[in-house]
Amino acid sequence: MYDTALMLARIQFGFTVSFHIIFPAITIGLASYLAVLEGCWLRSRNPVFKQLYEFWSRIFALNFGMGVVSGVVMAYEFGTNWPEFSRFAGSITGPLLTYEVLTAFFLEAGFLGVMLFGWKRVGDRLHFFATVMVALGTLVSATWILASNSWMQTPAGYEIVDNHVIPTDWMAIIFNPSFPYRLVHMVLAAFLSTALMVAASAAWHLLKGNDTAAIRKMLTMAIGMLVVTAPLQMLAGDVHGLNTLEHQPAKVAAMEGHWRNDEPGAGVPLLLFGWPDNDAETTHFAVGIPRLASLILTHSWDGTFPGLSEFAPDERPNAAAVFWSFRIMVGLGLLMFVLGIWGIWAWLRGQLFHNRTLLRFALLMGPSGLTALLAGWFTTELGRQPWVIYGLMKTADAGSNHSTSTMVFSLVLLVVVYGLVFGTGIRYLLRLISQGPDQNIDTTLSTIRPTSPSDMHPGE
Template structure:
């Protein structure tokens, strides 16, 4: 019983800390690329509005970056404190991948971050733009290594087990494991969508309060164009990701769909809503669309995929959790596409900045990208259970030999400290956003369009 309690507390603690942490890297990835685009637009056009937005969002970026670093350090320590058996078993793969992330991505970000934030009066426009691009590139490289490590835990490849430990034998196979490309693209697009919604909600908040300015209009316009381009693309990537998951983790798909068994010769329905009952092996109160599950997951009218009853009970994910977390993610994704299309129609009708109903909806959708991101990670991680390394090591066998009392105390301390520290940090970020962009004062004088193009050319050479 103590082991079970310790396992449960260790899982809760990891889920709690990673839920806090993942929000900050997602915004960092999106904002870094947004800043690079803003500075490129400023250099090419010489319009001060882009510079105003750069200075505004760079403050938010820097605070968010700092909170992401702090919360990430806590995650790394937990591998040694709470999951030491996992680290012993799989550290030959996960350790080097996390080290590569520090040696490449973090050093790249940290090395150029100072120039990006404090180098306006010390370096030329071309070099400063190069620093911004390097920071943006660093966030994407960081996501690459982290997703490679996590994806390997989902679909392990390129290894041998020697003396009870994982030994990498093909690093290309380790890094480019079967689920890695889909999960990387899905995560990066989710970061862009989350950031676009945050930027759009900020603009909507100011417009609803009568703070209409060129900067506010520009960030709403740019955010909605990004949402229109990326939200539908994310749905397509999600479909490919689902097919890949069906191939390599069919039990996860069955749990996501609340699918228990196939009827001979019949297609699989899509269950829109219901309540998967793990004990009685059925989905109660199911609202179904006949054959649509087959069409989505097998791309055929009567195709079938394994149901949960085809897996031993001890190897089944918790369908109740995964079923609903997946639907929260998909439901919010559909609302995002609807918002993008509504904004596009309002733009064509000249009402993008005036429609209060649209602006209110945009404001309410501000955090939806992050909520969908968390729901997606819950689907991925809970759907992998009961394995910590899929098919190789069970989560119950990966926890450190520590008592439930120790884990309970540390979990309570984490909750208290996180609420205080990150609560204050998020509050400060919201105050910064509430102040809004202001006219540029100080720093580099806005270049002419010709000078901007020359600066861009110098960075390419």
């Protein structure tokens, strides 16, 4: 029954990571948004910026606390469910996570209190410095975590001695072949997720008749971020895809749903829809655009790349899961771009705050950033299978020999506890957002007492 227990261990870790990743993503985006708001307030002394800072800092504090708590469980899961992985690669992943604690954790911990409770206790510029340091800390945290995960995707700078990975070049380990692309892709995803959340909040209030200067500023800033960030994310995704094709061709084959690309000069179509079948080695009901996959992935009209049939059956990912998670991510990304362009067009025509169809669309798109982020993460992690460290260690060799009943019990317990704790937290967060900016907000933020900060894992 070990295979069943292993699958349950994978589901458990996937559940905790998926639940956790949404909070650091919002934290990364909101921290930078708060820094921009406070910088604009210092420059202009426009009270709207300070009003928005006070409002979104409450959301930030609650979200930060939930991110810290949700991340603690994963550290235990490494030891209880994946000890062979820790034994084999702990000499690399352990130090990388330690560096995250020694840099990002202490940076955030040192300035978070000043940021949240220091308005009446320190000068304006010192408070702004604290906000910038917290924002920088979230980005440093993302850097170390993405370095660790990227090394698992494209390992470099190591040698294997006595069945243990030994680091030989830390610069090669940190700046491994996929690291820059994954870091940029993740940070842009965090910014997009935050912009969409802010836009949805503003749209909700405008639809309810709460048309204030602060609400309008929220919407215009969010639309401006979408217009800039969505195209950048498309560009980052393109170069990331080329890097993945070079280092993980089986993942790209699964993303594209192609099994055989061996017809000379025919090019490879871009499949819009279909259902990849691992057993039959074909994609049923395929609907595609001729040669477009060649153009995107090889930048050549008749270029080609390996199909899934060129890889051993036990070294292929689940093609259907990767195929559809990738399309969900790309489809939502296109809708984000549409929202940004539509918003700018409406703003130029003086209709941004009154076009109810646009506002409803913005409201519906509120969770799309986080949904796309999760879909992209599923693509990355499921596409790496069956490897936990690509080309070095398979997932089946990394786990504990727990019984199926043990894994069922722990998984059900986690689902119940997470549902109660974080369901309540998310409900309260939505309630805070629904209240909207208030000029009479207590700037001491005395109603929010977040858990003491600890290391965040925005990319595990």
